Amino acid sequence: MKLIELLLSVMTDKVTALESQEDSNEGNLFCSKLMMKKERVNVYTKGIKKFGHWFNSSKLLEYIGRQVDIRYQEDYINKLYVYSTQGLFISEIKRTEPYG
Incomplete structure (x- = not known):
C-alpha cells in the first residue's frame, strides 16, 4: 500500500508542476501579445x-x-x-x- 501512495504522490507532484508551467506559459504568451x-x-x-x-x-x-x-x-x-x-x-x- 505504501508503494501505491508514493506513486500517487509523485504523480500528483508532476501534474501540479505541469499545470504551474502551463499557467506560466499562458501568462508569458498573454504578456507578449500585449506588447505586439x-x-x-x-x-x-x-x-x-x-x-x-x-x-x-x-x-x-x-x-x-x-x-x-x-x-x-x-x-x-x-x-x-x-x-x-x-x-x-x-x-x-x-x-x-x-x-x-
Whole structure:
C-alpha cells in the first residue's frame, strides 16, 4: 500500500508542476501579445492583406467584408493573431502565399 501512495504522490507532484508551467506559459504568451503591434484591418475574400502578403483561414469566412483586429510581432511577420472588434480571439493565421 505504501508503494501505491508514493506513486500517487509523485504523480500528483508532476501534474501540479505541469499545470504551474502551463499557467506560466499562458501568462508569458498573454504578456507578449500585449506588447505586439495592434491594428484594425478589413477582411477580404482572399483573407487579410498585410506586409504585402495574404493571410487566410477558414475561420475568417464569416468576417469577409468586415473589420477585425490583428496583433503581430514586428520581427516575425509570418503570423497574425486575429480578434473580433469586440476582442474575442478568432484565429492564429499564417501567410498563405509562397515565401520568397
